Amino acid sequence: MTRLSLWLSVALPLMATPAMAEEIWVTNEKDDTISVIDVATLEVTRPIPVGERPRGITFSKDFSRVYICASDSDAVQVMDPESGEILHDLPSGEDPEQFVLHPDDRHLYIANEDDAVTTVVDTETRTVVAQINVGIEPEGMGVSPDGKIVVTTSETTNMAHWIDTATNKIFANTLVDSRPRHAEFTKLTNELWVSAEIGGTVSVFDAATQGEKAKIRFEIPGVNADLIQPVGFEFTPDEKIAFVALGPSNHVAVVNAETYAVEGYILTGRRVWHMAFSADHSLLFTTNGVSGDVTVIDVASRSALKSIKVGRFPWGAALRP
C-alpha cells in the first residue's frame, strides 16, 4: 500500500499530463480506489486511491473537479482529476452515498444513507446550506433540468421526496415500489424516472404534477422474477432509449422511453449497478459489483463488446471527456 501510494505520487503527474484521452472513472467500493478506463483502448490505465467506501462520483461542469462520496469517511472528497490529488473534503453529513450536482455547478445535493437526511452543500464556501429530513436510507438523487426540483428516494420508506431547491423544503412525497435506488429527470418530456430494486419496476412520473404516468416491468426468460432488480439507468441524448441496469439478473434492459416498452436485454457481468456513456454516446460502461468488472456495451448494436477487470465492488461510473 505504501509502495503503491509512493509509486502513484511519483508516476501519476507524469502519466496524467499527456492523458487528455477520454476516460471512464469507476469507484471501487471495497478497494477505496478509482479505476480509470481509457475509452480508446478499453484498458485500465491507473488506480487512484481515495477515501473509504467510495460510491457516488460526478465531475464539475468543466471537468476541473471530481466529487467522490467517500461513504465510510463521512466526506465528499474533491479531487483534481489531472493530478489525482484530493484537494479538500466537503462537509457532507454522515455516510454520503449518492449525490447530484445542481445545474448551477455549485451546490451538491447529497443522500446521507445512515442518517435519513439530504444534505445541501455549497462547494465554493464548503459549507452545509441545508439538511432536509427525508425517509430512511435515502439514496437516489435527481435534479430537474431547470434546477428547480431535486428528488431524493428513500430505500426503506419507499418514496420519492420532491424538494423545492428555492426553499430546500419537501413539497411532495410520492410512493414508489420497494427499495428505490436511482432517480433521473428527462429534459424533453419533463418526466421523473425512479427505479425500485426489490419491487422490480421503474416508475415514471409527470414532473409537473408528480402523478404516475407509467410503470415499467421486466421479464427475462430463464431468470427468476425476484432477481430482476432495476438499479442505475441512463438515457440516450435524444431520450428515446433508456438503458436500465437489472442487478443480479446480470442484464441491462433497453427501454423505449416513448412507449415504455422493453425492447431487449444485454448480458453483462454479475450484479450490474450503475453506468456511464462515452462522450459520443457510442459506448456504455456498466459497473458489475459482484464480478468486479465493467461491461462495455456497443450502443448501436445493443451488445456487449468487452469486460474490463477493475477493483472490488465497482459502484459508480462517470465520464471524463
Next chain:
Amino acid sequence: MRKLCAAAVRLAPAIAVALAAAPSLAADLPIAIAYLRAEVDHPPVLSNLDPIPEDLGFAGAEIALEDTRTTGQFLGHAYSLTLVSVAPGGDLAAGAREALAAAQLVLVEGDAAQILAVTDMPEARGALFFNVASGAANLRSADCRANLLHTLPEDAARADALMQVLLDKQWTDLAMITGPKPEDAAFAATLRASATKFGMEIAAEKAWTFDTDLRESTMQEVPRFTQDLPDHDVLLIADPTDDFGRYVLHNTWSPRPVAGTEGMRPEAWAPVIEAWGAVQLQNRFEDHAGRNMRSRDYAAWAAVRAIGEAVTRTGSADPATLRTYMLGPDFTLDGFKGRALSFRTWNGQLRQPIAVVNDRALVTLAPLPAFLHQRNEMDSLGLDQPESACTEFAR
C-alpha cells in the same frame, strides 16, 4: 430515536402538502400492532458467554416500527406497538386477550402449542397473527391456521439450506451428535429428513451424554467421544439450546468441520450479513438495541415491515384486507437478503433466503444456484406446496 422524533416534527408541513395532494388517503389512520410474548425459563447451559437478550424479538419489532413510521408520516398512517409479556407459567390466555384488546395485528412469540392456543381463542377469529419464534413444521402443515402467518423460517428450511451447501461442496458423508433434550431430537430429525430430501444420509450418530462440566476437560473428553465415529466429511451438531456445541468445535478426533447448530449454521439472520444493504439495517438495529440482530429479531422486524408494506399499498388497517394483500401477487418485501420476499399461499410462510454463516462471515446465501424450482427457487427450502398438509389457505 431522538433524531427520528425531530424528523417527525420538522416533517409536519411536508405531510400536510402530501395529504392535500392525495385526498383519497385518510388522515391519521391508526394501525395498532401488539407483540405477545410467552416468556420461558431457559434451561441452564454449560457456558454463560452468550446470554439470551431480554428484548430478543421485540427489539426487531421496534426498529421496524421506526422504519415503517417514516412512510406512515408521509401518508397519514399512525403505527403503534404494544408489548404484552406473560411470565413463565402465567395466564397466556389473559395475556392474549389483553393483546387483542390493543390490536388485531399480533406478533406472537411462543412454542407451537402456545401459538395455537392463542390463535384458536374465540376472540382471535378476526385477528391476524405472525409467528416470530417457532420453526415447528406442524404449524406450516397439518396444524396451520388461516389467521397465522410465519415470518420466522421453519426449521426444515434452515436444514435444507445447510444441506444444499453440503451437497454443493460434495461434503456428503455425514455424522451427527444429538443432545438429550426433546428439542435436540426434533432438530436432529429435521436434519435427517433434509439430508434424505437431498439424497444424502447421516451415516453415524451419537448421543451427547455428558453430565459433567466439561469446560476444563474438553480437549481430553471430546476427542475420545468422537473417535469411534466412522470417517465423515462433516460432523453435524443438533443442540438448538446452545448447551454443548461450542465445546465440540476444534476438539473433534478427526480434523473435520462442524455444522448444524454450531460452526457452519443456517440462520434467518446473522450479524455477518452485510451485502444487499444489510449494513444499514444492522447499524440501525445496533444503535437501537445495543447488540447484534438475531433471527428472532429479524422475524419480528419482517412481520412489522410486512404489515407496513400492506398498509402502505392498501391504505387499510383491516386484518382481512391486509392478509389478502400479503398473500396476493403484488406483495413484495425488501428483506435485505437480495431477493423480494413474499408469503407462500399454501401455508402463510414468508418465503426467504437462508443465510449459511459462521461466526466471522457469511458462507453463502441459500437457495444455491444449482437448486432450481419451477415456481421460485426459494421454494427449494422448507415445505413446498405438495409437502404441506395445510388446507386452511385458499392456495
